[in-house]
Amino acid sequence: MRTFEDFTVETVLPLAPYDVTREAIVAFAAEFDPQPFHVDDEAAAATMLGGLAASGWHSCAMMMRMMFDGFLRDSTSQGSPGVDFVRWLKPVRPDDRLTGTATVLSARRSASRPALGIAKLRAEVANQRGETVMDSEYTLLLLTRDGIGQPSSGVVADATGGAV
């Protein structure tokens, strides 16, 4: 079980590889972001994206799965209060294979709740050509080793702007 203590500054965590399919791009976009460049090849070819590309929110969702499979599955993660930024740098295309890393930028215990740790991570995602397609920073909350099994509810006053 990975706990807050494992998220020391400069630790680099692997994101699990993720294979992008045309079907998944169109299905996600049809539900959440049906702009022409996310659902229609011909319309997409005539836009700045130059062809069908995943919704940026789909890319974020895929990155989340890559983090879950890469290092969150067996962790004391308590979720996130928010994201400092996301940059969609290159289109994510059908048949891309995404890989990436998350790097711990900072880590501290919550002042109001010492059994909880607050880590800031930078997550970068690249495609099979080595191009960075997405860059982001976000806050991750994790129980400390002492915090495992403790009743855990309520707001963390000093987590960046969030209730979780």
Place this chain on the structure above:
Amino acid sequence: MRTFEDFTVETVLPLAPYDVTREAIVAFAAEFDPQPFHVDDEAAAATMLGGLAASGWHSCAMMMRMMFDGFLRDSTSQGSPGVDFVRWLKPVRPDDRLTGTATVLSARRSASRPALGIAKLRAEVANQRGETVMDSEYTLLLLTRDGIGQPSSGVVADATGGAV
């Protein structure tokens, strides 16, 4: 057709209402973010979230749909190069009805490509109790009226950090 010229500073745009279901929360999380508090009622009750809650990325995807239905469907949107921040302020629960607004914070023409406009929007989402559940700022690219029908491809050098 809503073009860049319609996104003047302080314009407030409606987000379409969105009904959240338990099935959708669990389905999204099973695919992209299967942390216990997003997929399992009992496990979720024992966490800081105090019960099943949507993945933050699911909330973002729902917000995207609310923006699409609210004001992007008939627009010259060319997508977004990124997000300045997202704050997940309150859990999004099964049976929540989400509403919201997007406010234009700034709007300028691209220096490298005058037929393209770059707007910064703040999008806020609330639940049926009037609680703000999510706050965010992001950049939206839109063709100007002159830009409609112009061949549109290639990088916009001065859009915030992005290729689109």
